[in-house]
Amino acid sequence: MSHVRSHPDRLLEKHTVGVWSLMTEEIENIGKFIDCENLFGISQSELSVLVKGIAIFHDLGKASEYFQSHLSGARVDSELSQHAAVGSLSVGHYLDGKIPDKSGAAILIAMAVIKYHHGSARDPKLILDSFDENQKFLEKIVRKLDENYLSWMEDLLDETVDLDLPSLIPRILSWERNYRKHREESGIKYYVLFQYLFSLLTWADRVDAAFRGDYKSERQTFSPDIVDIFRTTAGFDEPKTDMNLLRNNFYREAISNLDFTVGSMKGRTGIGKTLATLSLASKKREIIAEEQNYLPRIVYCLPFLSIIDQTFATIRDVLETSKIKVTSDILIQQHHLTELSYIKRKDGDENENYDAYLADILLNSWDSEIVITTFVSLFHSILTDRRNTRFFRLPGSVIILDEVQAIPPKYWKVISEVLEHLSKWGGTKIIFSSATIPQPFFVSSFPLIKGEYNLDRYDVRYLGKMGIEEFKYGLLEESVNTAMEEDKSLMIVLNTINCCKELFEHLQDSGSFTDENLHCLSSSLPPAVRREIIKNIKKKKGFQVLLTTQLIEAGVDISFDYCIRDLGPLDSVLQVAGRVNRSCEGNRGEMTVVDLLKEDSGRPFSWIYNDTIIWTTREILSSLKGSISEPALYELGDQYFSRLMNKGLENESLELLEALVKLDFERIAEFSLIEQLKGAVSFPVFLEIDDEAKRFWENYCEVLSTKPPIEAKFEYIAKRKQAVRNLAPYVVNVRLFLYPGAKKYTLPDIQHGFCYVSSDELEYYYDTKTGLKSDEESLFL
Structure with a gap:
């Protein structure tokens, strides 16, 4: 046995076998839900060969004397202590002849996965260039590989480990020609294959190193009727108000059709989509388990961190109502601020609490039955050049995209096409959920709701352009006085923090308010303070005024009688409207939209948004005559999304799709759901x-x-x-x-x-x- 190590406390032989075992176990049953030929462009047997080669060769370079010295703490030239290039070279020789030349792109991808598995992904066609640049270092490393380890590898493979670079060059050039020849017709298949293998290796590599070969995947089951039980316990199935009757009917229709691959659940804010989508996903998961003999994970994605905790708490309550012990292997939330805590159930009443570094791995690899996460976490795992431990989880999962309209229009096409590819060939089931669903997602999905659930809770009017000073002493003053006289609540949503502060201080200086009934909410306040403000607003009844920025828009369970919204994208206006008379708790609500301008420059505060989107919104709202009802506003929302389809916003998506086909990771790395404001x-x-x-x-x-x-x-x-x-x-x-x-x-x-x-x-x-x-x-x- 060789005594070379992969990590300070792990023998390389054991690590290699451990990674191979984990990767193999993950792909063992994928034939139950993945069509490999159409998803990846290779057969399932070829995928198994690739996985074996990647797992066994990925850390071969660690068997060098240089790396072992580095691992012991000695100072070694970084070019000599690197290890990925050696494995990349040797896996090319290993796969030559085992994968047919027509699938030569798959060999290049396997080589690139190993070459870049500790850094950022790069186009596989750059492999040869990197070998040329590092040839002298590569030759030195090869000469210093541990002979006992090489002998062990050859016994494991039952063949010689070939480390000769010159003899591989003609084959690499041949695979590159094949890669270029079939790239366009393969579409995004090569990209999906790369990301699947890249994430699978990253996951297995980290899990084996951290758990030292002691990781066990133990899936958990729960009743598909958990939401029904929760609703019955809470009395939701016996509605006593018209609003609750409407919610009940919506829920019944939402879960009535389980025969879908991609479904869209269109329903107004406050109608009960969270429980409906969870119930639908749970029932779909059970049917798949019975019919296809595999258990999908449920990945519930939300656009904003501000509503993660709220959704997590709701789902936890649902599970606990069914007497389910909610440990991390059942339910987790995952995002960049998640506490590094992971608790797993053991036999009896005992729990196993993992150390933070193990919890980090389990959380980031979505190692749970129900995962609550963000759009950023999901889409930055799909469209990225970075290593991640999640992409391989997407095939075979049930993905809920709540508030799908929050995806920027410029990314509609690329995201819808990638999701369609995964759903069509990867066994991924998708539920789009929103009050307004953009057409690219809606037309490619089965409508789960066909009935009319027309909530009519408020009226909306658009007043057009208005200077900030005119607003202060006109509309704002009138609205505050009305709310005060009627003992009602008023929310004013502004586009910038500075505008929000200015108006708050203006009202504060008026002397008409106490600390209890005037609130300011923006990202200038730390999250801990914002949470307390929202909690206090929800408790208080009667007269109060909130000045806030757009962070209040989606999902926050809060309700006001009156609202003023500075002009923003129409989908954002709709989201704010969802906070007006949310549960029909009072008389009819009122919402006013104005286009606020700075007095000195005449510049609208809506400058922070995309010009095309604001022009489209302004164009639609300007056609209004007087007030319109909630149903009429949502009709405008559908019109808005239709118009945006013809505004040339898809150029960004087309460029990204081309980058996926070409495996142009430098371009792909520019993708970001988080808008970066220029300057x-x-x-x-x-x-x-x-x-x-x-x-x-x-x-x-x-x-x-x-x-x-x-x-x-x-x-x-x-x-x-x-x-x-x-x-x-x-x-x-x-x-x-x-x-x-x-x-x-x-x-x-x-x-x-x-x-x-x-x-x-x-x-x-x-x-x-x-x-x-x-x-x-x-x-x-």
Whole structure:
């Protein structure tokens, strides 16, 4: 036996076999739900050969004397301690002849998966260039490979391990010609194959190293009727109001048709889509398990972090009502701020609580039956050049895309085509859910709701352009007085933080409000404070006024009698409207849309949005005569999405689709669901607003000052990651704009990656009502 190691506490032989075992186990049953030929462009048997080659050769370079010295802590030239290139070279020889030349692209992909499995993905056609650049180092590494390990590999494979580069070059050139020849006709198949293998190797590599071969995949079952049981227990199936009767009828229709691959559930805000989609997914999962003998995971995706906790709590309540012990192997939430905690059920009443670094791996690989996650997590796992441990989970899963209209129009086409490919050939079932579903997603899906559930809770009017000063002393004053006289609530949604602060301070200065009935909500306030504000608003009845930015738009379970919305995309207007008279709890609600302008420049505050989208919205709303009802507003929403289809917004998607076909990862890496405003630079500001924040900052500093031993590398990384996540509720991300006249901020010095505001300096930088101060407000001036 060879004594070379893959990691400080893991023998390379055991790691290699462990990774092979994990990858093989994952693809063992994919024939039950994946059509390999159409999904990947290769047969299932060829996929098995690729997986074997990738698993066994991926860490071959670690058997070199150079890498072993590096692992022991010695200083070694980075070019000589690298290991991926050797495995990439040798897997090419291994697969030559086992994969037919017509599938030569698959060999190049396997080589690229190994070559880049510790970095960013690159086009497989660059493999030969990288070999040429590193040939002298590659030859040195090959000469220093452990002979005992090579002998063990040859016994395992029952063939010689070929490490000769020159003899492989003609074959690589032949595979490249084949790759170029069939690339266009293969469409995105090669891309899907690359991402599947890339994520599968990354997952298996991390899991085996962290668990030291002791990982066991133990799937959990639960009743498909969990939502029905919850609804019965809560009395939802015996409605006593017209609103609840409508919700009940909607739910019954939503779960009545389970014969779909891609379904769209179109229903108004507040109609009960969360429970309906969960129930539908649970019942679909059970049918698939019975008919196809495999158990899909449910991946519930939401556009905003602000509604993750709310959805997680609802689903947890559903499971607990059925007496299900909600451990992490049943339900998790996963996003960049998730606490690194993973608890797994054991026999009896005992639980196993995993260390943070193990929890991190399990959470990021969606190792649970129901996963609550974000659009960013999902789509940045699909359209990316980065390693991830999730893409291979998508085939065979049931994916819920809640509030699907939140996907930027420029990405509609590319996302819909990738999802269609996965659903058509990868066994992925998809449920689109929203009050308004963009056409690319709607036309390719089966309508799960055909009945009319026309809620009519409010009226909407559009007043057009209005200067901010005219608004202050006209519409705003009138609306506040009306709400006060009638003891009702009013929400004003603005497009920018500065506008939100200005109007809040204007009302505050009027002397008509107390701290209890005037609220300001924007991203200038840290998340911990925003959560408390929303909680307090939900508790309070009667007169109150909230000034907020768009962060209130989707999914937040909050209701107001009256609303004013500065002009934004029509789908955003619809989302805000969903917070007006949400449950028909009072008299008819009213919503007013205005196009606010800065007095000095005449520039609308809607400049933050895409021009084409705003022009389309303005065009549609300008045609209104007087007030319209809620149903009429949603008809305008459908018209809005139809018009956007013809506005040339799909160019970005077409470029991305071309990049997927060409495996142009540099272009793919530019994809981002998070819009980056031009001319903006972001700084994270940590605000030490209470004792808990102070404790978390001290812990963070302590973690950073620790220098871990090499054998505790993964534990340290997880500990540091958790320390950063603990800070998140107290962090405000400030965007500084470079255009003339933009507000400036006096920020403290950066410490450990954050602009740190201690409790002693808090008053200089932070206002408890409006958040971080700009230069104009700073006490330093």
